[in-house]
Amino acid sequence: MESVLRKYRGKGFKLTPQRIAILKFLDGNTSHPTAEDIYTEIKKKYPTVSFATVYNTVQALRDRGELLEITIDPQRKHFDPNPSAHHHIMCTGCGRIADVFTDYSKALTLPEEVTSEFHVTGNHVDFYGVCSDCRKKTN
Amino acid sequence: MESVLRKYRGKGFKLTPQRIAILKFLDGNTSHPTAEDIYTEIKKKYPTVSFATVYNTVQALRDRGELLEITIDPQRKHFDPNPSAHHHIMCTGCGRIADVFTDYSKALTLPEEVTSEFHVTGNHVDFYGVCSDCRKKTN
DNA sequence: TCCTATCTTGGAATAATTCTATTATATAGT
DNA sequence: ACTATATAATAGAATTATTCCAAGATAGGA
Numbered sequence: 001m002e003s004v005l006r007k008y009r010g011k012g013f014k015l016t017p018q019r020i021a022i023l024k025f026l027d028g029n030t031s032h033p034t035a036e037d038i039y040t041e042i043k044k045k046y047p048t049v050s051f052a053t054v055y056n057t058v059q060a061l062r063d064r065g066e067l068l069e070i071t072i073d074p075q076r077k078h079f080d081p082n083p084s085a086h087h088h089i090m091c092t093g094c095g096r097i098a099d100v101f102t103d104y105s106k107a108l109t110l111p112e113e114v115t116s117e118f119h120v121t122g123n124h125v126d127f128y129g130v131c132s133d134c135r136k137k138t139n
Numbered sequence: 140m141e142s143v144l145r146k147y148r149g150k151g152f153k154l155t156p157q158r159i160a161i162l163k164f165l166d167g168n169t170s171h172p173t174a175e176d177i178y179t180e181i182k183k184k185y186p187t188v189s190f191a192t193v194y195n196t197v198q199a200l201r202d203r204g205e206l207l208e209i210t211i212d213p214q215r216k217h218f219d220p221n222p223s224a225h226h227h228i229m230c231t232g233c234g235r236i237a238d239v240f241t242d243y244s245k246a247l248t249l250p251e252e253v254t255s256e257f258h259v260t261g262n263h264v265d266f267y268g269v270c271s272d273c274r275k276k277t278n
Numbered sequence: 279t280c281c282t283a284t285c286t287t288g289g290a291a292t293a294a295t296t297c298t299a300t301t302a303t304a305t306a307g308t
Numbered sequence: 309a310c311t312a313t314a315t316a317a318t319a320g321a322a323t324t325a326t327t328c329c330a331a332g333a334t335a336g337g338a
Contacts (some may be wrong), residue, residue, distance in 0.1 A: 056285075
């Protein structure tokens with residue numbers, strides 16, 4: 001828990017109580033929360049917290065490379081506190097997002113017509129499917 | 140042009156003037172327009188067209204498998220009238236989206252821990268980069 | 279301890295999308 | 309061609325997600 005905070009000390013990143021709560025909530029969290037998920041959680045301990053604080057904090061973390069913005073869900077953004085290169089799969093039934101740790105970098109070669117026009121800086125591989133819980137329900 | 144409309148006749152899909160305009164705008168269009176792009180275009184010929192019509196129509200097309208919703212842009216949805224499996228690259232400078240027609244299906248194998256939980260139904264491979272125009276400008 | 283840059287907050291603003299009630303019309307059936 | 313009706317179009321309100329803003333609060337360096 002202290003280790004969560006250590007890397008943010010100094011460097012003009014103020015460790016306010018709200019931010020500490022957000023950092024602790026995100027630490028090791030693999031649930032891919034939305035801004036609202038974070039807001040709801042932090043509100044339990046800090047009832048006056050605002051969405052602005054949540055968005056400010058995730059943006060600060062993103063700028064520092066500590067957080068990824070996930071685009072797999074067409075409806076809203078999700079966040080992932082694991083900034084290392086990996087991918088995702090979303091259940092089209094319940095919306096749950098899980099991690100996919102396979103490294104596809106070797107496989108994702110681009111044709112010359114694309115690489116000649118774009119300097120490629122990154123990629124997302126998103127999978128869609130139906131999880132076992134949802135298969136039981138809807139059949 | 141007639142061929143664009145042929146496949147929509149019958150089957151409870153009403154070919155209204157607004158829809159025909161949308162279908163013609165989308166036919167062969169590789170610009171990956173947003174709802175607003177479509178709205179702005181159709182408004183030229185039908186000044187009273189509403190966003191509801193645009194959204195209703197793209198949803199009807201999506202339901203019929205004639206249109207894909209693109210999630211590569213975190214800010215807004217884009218649409219692609221080419222429903223065959225392919226992928227995209229977006230310029231992080233100007234937001235332009237281009238098609239990537241490489242077939243990665245063979246390469247995108249998932250670990251057993253994922254396939255045992257999810258019945259996989261689809262995937263998106265999104266690339267990010269900087270296009271040649273934007274390299275000239277910002278650099 | 280004090281100063282100040284930075285943060286938090288509430289609420290307003292913006293933007294994207296969906297919904298609703300009403301009016302209009304494309305098309306199937308005659 | 310005519311009519312009935314299911315479906316669509318429209319305006320505008322509602323919803324949802326996100327950003328902005330001004331004022332007061334505070335973390336952390338000096």
